[in-house]
Amino acid sequence: MREKSISENDIQIPMKIFKLVFKNAFRHKLRTLLTILGIAIAVIAFGLLRTVVTAWSAGVEASAADRLITRHAVSFIFPLPYYYRDKISQLPAVNEVTYANWFGGVYIDKNQFFPRLAVDVTTFLHVYPEYLLSKGEVADFKRERNACVLGKAIADQYDLKIGALMTLEGDIYPGQWEFVVRGIYQPKFSTTDASQMLFHWDYLNERIKRESPVRANEVGWYIVKIDNPDNSANISQRIDALFKNSPAETKTETEGAFQQGFLSSSSAIITAINVMSFVIVGIIMLVLANTMIMSARERTREYAVFKALGFSAGHLTGLILGESLFISMLGGGFGLAMVFPLVKGFEQAVPKGFFPVFQVEPITLILAVSAVILIGVAAAVFPIQRALTTKIVEGFRFVG
Amino acid sequence: MNSLIRIKELSKSYWRESLEIPVLKNINLNIAEREFVALMGPSGSGKTTLLNMIAGIDKPTRGEVTINGMDITRLGESELAKWRANNIGFVFQFYNLIPVLTAFENVELPLLLTRLSRTERRKHVETALSIVGLEDRIHHYPKQLSGGQEQRVAIARAIVTDPLILVADEPTGDLDRQSADGVLNLMDRLNSEFGKTILIVTHDPHAAERAKFMHHLDKGDLIKSDTRRE
Numbered sequence: 001m002r003e004k005s006i007s008e009n010d011i012q013i014p015m016k017i018f019k020l021v022f023k024n025a026f027r028h029k030l031r032t033l034l035t036i037l038g039i040a041i042a043v044i045a046f047g048l049l050r051t052v053v054t055a056w057s058a059g060v061e062a063s064a065a066d067r068l069i070t071r072h073a074v075s076f077i078f079p080l081p082y083y084y085r086d087k088i089s090q091l092p093a094v095n096e097v098t099y100a101n102w103f104g105g106v107y108i109d110k111n112q113f114f115p116r117l118a119v120d121v122t123t124f125l126h127v128y129p130e131y132l133l134s135k136g137e138v139a140d141f142k143r144e145r146n147a148c149v150l151g152k153a154i155a156d157q158y159d160l161k162i163g164a165l166m167t168l169e170g171d172i173y174p175g176q177w178e179f180v181v182r183g184i185y186q187p188k189f190s191t192t193d194a195s196q197m198l199f200h201w202d203y204l205n206e207r208i209k210r211e212s213p214v215r216a217n218e219v220g221w222y223i224v225k226i227d228n229p230d231n232s233a234n235i236s237q238r239i240d241a242l243f244k245n246s247p248a249e250t251k252t253e254t255e256g257a258f259q260q261g262f263l264s265s266s267s268a269i270i271t272a273i274n275v276m277s278f279v280i281v282g283i284i285m286l287v288l289a290n291t292m293i294m295s296a297r298e299r300t301r302e303y304a305v306f307k308a309l310g311f312s313a314g315h316l317t318g319l320i321l322g323e324s325l326f327i328s329m330l331g332g333g334f335g336l337a338m339v340f341p342l343v344k345g346f347e348q349a350v351p352k353g354f355f356p357v358f359q360v361e362p363i364t365l366i367l368a369v370s371a372v373i374l375i376g377v378a379a380a381v382f383p384i385q386r387a388l389t390t391k392i393v394e395g396f397r398f399v400g
Numbered sequence: 401m402n403s404l405i406r407i408k409e410l411s412k413s414y415w416r417e418s419l420e421i422p423v424l425k426n427i428n429l430n431i432a433e434r435e436f437v438a439l440m441g442p443s444g445s446g447k448t449t450l451l452n453m454i455a456g457i458d459k460p461t462r463g464e465v466t467i468n469g470m471d472i473t474r475l476g477e478s479e480l481a482k483w484r485a486n487n488i489g490f491v492f493q494f495y496n497l498i499p500v501l502t503a504f505e506n507v508e509l510p511l512l513l514t515r516l517s518r519t520e521r522r523k524h525v526e527t528a529l530s531i532v533g534l535e536d537r538i539h540h541y542p543k544q545l546s547g548g549q550e551q552r553v554a555i556a557r558a559i560v561t562d563p564l565i566l567v568a569d570e571p572t573g574d575l576d577r578q579s580a581d582g583v584l585n586l587m588d589r590l591n592s593e594f595g596k597t598i599l600i601v602t603h604d605p606h607a608a609e610r611a612k613f614m615h616h617l618d619k620g621d622l623i624k625s626d627t628r629r630e
Contacts, residue, residue, distance in 0.1 A: 013512050023500035303494045308457050309510050310485025361403075388587060392457040393449075398490070 017315065021322035023294070026190065032327060033292045039331025039375070042284035043368055047339035048346060049277035050364040054399040056270055057263060058357035063098035063256035063392075065229035067127065070222040070239055073249035073259070079218035080248050086173045087242050088289060093235055094226050101201060104167040105177065107158075107227035114154050116168065116197040118204040118220075119285040131198075137162075137183030149183035156345045157383040160184075166197075172213030177324070191256035191357050245350065264356045281371045292324050304395025313388050320387060324380035325373070334373030336365065403430035403520060404564065406595055410463030412449055412620075416519025419514040423449045425620040429483060431438065431443045431613075437593040438599045443476070445617040448569055456484050468564060469539035484499045489558030489596075497542040497551040497557075503529065507556045517606035528556040531594075532586055545612045556584060559596070566590065568600040572607050584610045 025032055054061075070088065072078035075304075079101070089097045120140050125131060133141070133149060141147045150160060160166065166175045179199055187194040189227040201219075209216040226235050236252035243250045253261075263270065267285050296303075303316055339360055347358040401489050412424040424446045431437055439447040444457040452458035455473050464471050467487065475483055489494075495496040497506045506530050506625035511521045529535050532552040542550050551571060558566055567585065588610055602608050 016512050017510075020498075022501070027500055288546050299498060301494075302498055303491075305492075305498070306509075307481065308455075308484060308488075308490050310479055310481045393452050396496075 006023060008174070017318050017322060020321060021326055024319070025323050025326050026298075026303045028295070031276040031291060031294075035288055035327055036331040036334065039284050039328055039372070042280045043332050043335025043372065044338050045280050046277050046338065046371065047364055047368055048342060048358060049273050049280075050367060051339075051343050051346075051358065051360050051378055052355075053270055053273055053277070054361045054364060055355040055358045057267070058191050058193075058355070062130075062193065063071070063254070063259050064130075064191065065232070065254065065256070066226050066238055067255040068224040068226060068239070068252050069255055069258035070250045070252040071220075073240075073251045076221070078248070079215075079220055080250065082217040082219050084243065084248075084250070085222065086220070087215050087240055087326070088222060088224055091235065091238055091242075094215065094224055095227050096123055096127055096225040098127045098225075099201065099219040099222045101204060101218070102126065102172070103168075103177075103199075104172040105170050107155055107166065111185050112158075112197045114151075114197060115193075116199070118201040119198050120136050120201050121198075124198065124223075127223050131185040132188050132191045133183045133185045140182040144180065144182060145200055145206075147182035148180050148197055148199035148333070149185055150181055150198075151196045153194040154197060155181070171236060173208060177207075183378035190359065193357060198270055216289075217239070223255075229254075242363065281375065285375045285378050288328055288375055289382065290326065291327070291378045292383045293319070293386075295323065296320060296387055300387075300390060300395050300398040303390070304392045307392050307395070316395050317384050317385050320384045321377065321380040324383075325376035328372050328376030328379065331377075332368065336368055339368075340375070402432065404433040404468055405429070405431040406434075406464070407454070408449075408466070410460050410465065412446070412453065412458070413461045422620050424453075424617075428576050429622060429624050430478065431435045431599070433467045433597055434589065434591065435596050435613060436611045437600070438506040438513065438608040438614045439599065439601045440603070440605075440608050440614055441617035443552060443603075444619070446620045447617050450617065451567050451569055451599060454565070455488050455490065456480050461528045468623045479519070485510060485561065485588040489561065489563040489566040491551070491558050491571045493570035493573040495542070495543070495547075495554045495574075497550055497553055502539050502541055503534060503545065503553045503556075505618065506542070506553055507560050510557060510561045510620065521538045525556075529553075531559065531590075540612075546579065547575050548582050551575060551579070551583050552586065555590075557585070558592060559594075564597060566596050566598045568598065570602055571600060571602075572604055576604075579604055580604070580607065 021362045029236075042249065066131045070084070071078070072080055082099075085097050085099060088094060100120075103116040103118050105116055106112070106117075107114075125133065125138060131149075131151075141149050143208050148166065154160070161183055162184065166179045166181060168179070170177055185194070204218055224235070224239065226232060232254050237256075239252040304318075306316060343358065343360050347355065407427055407429040409423065410424055410427040414421045414423060428451065439450060441447045449458060453460055455469070456465075456475070460473055463473070465473050468486065470483070472480065472483060490528070497500075498509070501509070504525055507525045508521055511524055516524065526535060526538070529538055532555050534552055534556065535551060537545060537549060542553070545553065555571075564586070571587070572583055573612075575583060584607055587598055591598050600607065600611065608614050614626045615622055616626075
């Protein structure tokens with residue numbers, strides 16, 4: 001019955017070690033389940049917070065490098081004269097110029113928020129090719145003065161179909177405004193905002209001319225499509241130079257910088273959320289480390305037995321690291337599975353349009369999985385070090 | 401008779417700050433193959449330390465421990481681990497079975513370090529468990545066994561790789577008289593029937609009587625050796 005050939009490469013050992021890892025992990029069921037639950041909650045919180053952060057900066061992500069935004073130099077809320085359009089268009093390297101006004105207004109009630117923009121229908125969709133409409137929808141949109149197009153997310157939320165009538169109560173531009181839905185655009189990219197309402201600037205301007213002539217022929221901002229993103233700084237300077245010392249000086253910047261400007265006011269909050277998401281990872285690392293330290297301490301004698309029987313440092317490392325990774329991955333997997341429905345629920349709970357794009361980004365998943373693995377490895381370091389450095393005879397004397 | 405175990409000028413000391421505390425002092429001892437040896441002595445006499453050195457789980461401060469021609473004090477940790485896996489079977493006072501593994505799985509543990517196939521391992525485990533009379537308890541967990549049965553599983557684990565030497569530290573220390581007798585009978589049988597070299601450390605004269613040789617230690621010195629029976 002004697003067998004002399006010893007091999008640590010036997011494929012059966014890892015399988016047996018995994019079996020032992022599984023059994024060890026559930027030796028204290030309540031403790032393990034609470035740890036798994038803790039990791040799952042941490043991963044959910046991490047996923048949710050990271051999704052908020054990415055959603056917050058989705059506008060920047062969605063920005064095109066070849067689009068510049070020209071606005072009033074003092075503030076975004078001050079309008080620019082309509083005639084600036086022609087001057088900007090004449091600059092070399094400018095491919096197309098379009099414009100938009102922030103309409104505001106109330107649809108149904110004040111809680112129903114989504115961006116409503118008066119746009120130049122002839123040029124806007126050229127400059128924003130990521131809003132996908134059929135040729136028929138584009139034609140219908142252009143033909144009718146009070147036509148509007150909606151992002152798919154808004155159309156779905158309010159169950160608005162082609163031909164539906166929408167009545168908005170104006171605030172910036174007072175009065176009742178009636179629109180007919182002539183198109184529902186699909187977002188081309190996952191980061192494209194599908195929660196906007198676009199309608200004819202002419203429709204707005206004609207009524208303003210009648211009701212408040214001093215506010216007529218005003219544009220909220222210009223969107224300038226340029227031929228080469230590398231020239232953006234130069235073209236921006238040239239645009240702003242055109243209106244230097246005029247009553248409405250301009251500030252031109254890339255679309256990304258323009259979006260970033262909106263975020264800067266809330267950058268402290270975003271930073272805090274970002275930091276908090278990683279603090280959560282740190283806390284749960286300590287929770288798992290505590291569980292693993294307790295488990296390893298309780299098994300000091302058993303590790304001494306394994307060593308006495310001839311099991312190597314690699315085997316013990318596999319046993320402890322395996323258990324730590326098993327628990328962290330179980331918790332992480334459960335947490336990640338719960339992130340998607342919870343993010344969906346969160347998205348529905350906040351007003352539509354608050355986060356135009358609210359979805360779990362691949363980078364969030366990558367970070368969460370990396371964090372789970374990191375937690376599993378880090379939590380095992382101290383127990384492994386202790387198990388390997390404790391002498392066999394000391395292990396046998398250990399009373400836990 | 402050739403000695404299987406040769407211990408030459410073996411000393412072991414522990415240090416408390418700068419104070420040297422000798423545990424074993426210049427021990428010389430030879431043990432032949434197939435012997436059944438008891439190491440006796442009061443607490444702190446160094447008997448467990450001596451057993452640990454012979455088993456390769458502790459290292460001496462000075463001296464040599466040569467087993468089957470190999471001075472194991474010169475081996476590194478990983479070499480020593482492999483040597484133990486091949487040559488030593490351990491029986492402990494508190495059994496030291498892995499509680500989440502069945503009797504079968506506990507006995508199988510040392511075989512995981514061999515190249516034996518699953519079928520061969522099963523055969524070896526069943527043989528070992530039948531030798532200790534627990535073939536009907538293979539799927540029981542340690543908590544489902546009595547103390548005596550647990551110790552017999554531990555003995556099965558110790559013999560399953562067919563080691564050169566079986567070392568037992570107070571193997572009956574935690575058992576009632578009847579269970580202790582069962583374990584001692586089994587060790588007797590392993591020695592006489594299977595030719596195992598057995599070293600036990602015990603306080604219990606009743607247990608020591610089973611050994612052919614008794615070595616008495618006191619305060620780290622080997623003070624007396626007796627032949628108990630043939």
